[in-house]
Amino acid sequence: MLRETRHDQLLRILREEGVLPVTEIARRLEISEATARRDVADLSGAGQLRRVYGGAVARDSAERPFAEEEVDDLAAKNAVAQHASGTVEDGEVVLLDIGTTTLQLARRLHGRKITVVTSNLAVYEELRGDPEVTLILLGGQVRPNYHSLVGFLTESSLRELYVDRLFLGTSGVLPDGRVLDTTDIEVPVKRAMMSSARQVVLLATAKKFPGTGSARICGPSEIDMLVTGRSSDPATLAVFREAEVEVVQV
Structure with missing residues (x-):
């Protein structure tokens, strides 16, 4: 799977589910945990997600009323x-x-x-x-x-x-x-x-x-x-x- 495609899929999953640990990201995208960590680091550096302990979370949106x-x-x-x-x-x-x-x-x-x-x-x-x-x-x-x-x-x-x-x-x-x-x-x-x-x-x-x-x-x-x-x-x-x-x- 191309890197850009993985990133798009990861961001879509996080928007739907909010937060995922690295192990689950690796399983969902069928990649190694090392690759999952690199993807999380890349997207975090680009401001497209937030890194948390052991995983990643979608960027915070405005709190719902x-x-x-x-x-x-x-x-x-x-x-x-x-x-x-x-x-x-x-x-x-x-x-x-x-x-x-x-x-x-x-x-x-x-x-x-x-x-x-x-x-x-x-x-x-x-x-x-x-x-x-x-x-x-x-x-x-x-x-x-x-x-x-x-x-x-x-x-x-x-x-x-x-x-x-x-x-x-x-x-x-x-x-x-x-x-x-x-x-x-x-x-x-x-x-x-x-x-x-x-x-x-x-x-x-x-x-x-x-x-x-x-x-x-x-x-x-x-x-x-x-x-x-x-x-x-x-x-x-x-x-x-x-x-x-x-x-x-x-």
């Missing part, structure tokens, strides 16, 4: 959220991450005698009028486009908390189980959330395998439960099971 993300893949998000809501017990303190799947989860927590802690402004708007739910909104800098709170104030607030479980969102999960996010500024908040929780539950529809993102949140060993779709990549799910993660497909 929250309203667009909310209706995308909605049936799958609803299925994941429905199961997740059933794991919450009365009296628990739960932490809801940013994102649209956690918003669907919040919509299933109305009328529950629980405490919800969140940096998700959409979750706050959903639950603020519910007399049964004790709602704690973390402080921080507002990211208007994605309805979230970030920064050192958010992270500082989380250090003062210990919750029963965190429902964590993601923009993508690599074949080796690395959990990603598309926005670097959100990652420290997510990690602080994980440190504040007794149990970490990752909510990821099948579309998130591999999804998008270049910023690493964590590895599979840092997750306790994964709630995902029935069509999620079996090989990636096997990585989570090998890390002793409870994997639930809905």
Whole structure:
């Protein structure tokens, strides 16, 4: 295959799938890993993709508005959220991450005698009028486009908390189980959330395998439960099971 043809194919795959490790690039293009690394280096130098640890990611585009993300893949998000809501017990303190799947989860927590802690402004708007739910909104800098709170104030607030479980969102999960996010500024908040929780539950529809993102949140060993779709990549799910993660497909 000609070098230019390989480059065109690689860029097309990354636009469709967001991020790929070098091993997968080599397999898809039927080339050696050494050639795949050279292609990634060449395209990165030309500004056509971004190199990340062990692979490559499509150049970042403008972040999609929250309203667009909310209706995308909605049936799958609803299925994941429905199961997740059933794991919450009365009296628990739960932490809801940013994102649209956690918003669907919040919509299933109305009328529950629980405490919800969140940096998700959409979750706050959903639950603020519910007399049964004790709602704690973390402080921080507002990211208007994605309805979230970030920064050192958010992270500082989380250090003062210990919750029963965190429902964590993601923009993508690599074949080796690395959990990603598309926005670097959100990652420290997510990690602080994980440190504040007794149990970490990752909510990821099948579309998130591999999804998008270049910023690493964590590895599979840092997750306790994964709630995902029935069509999620079996090989990636096997990585989570090998890390002793409870994997639930809905």
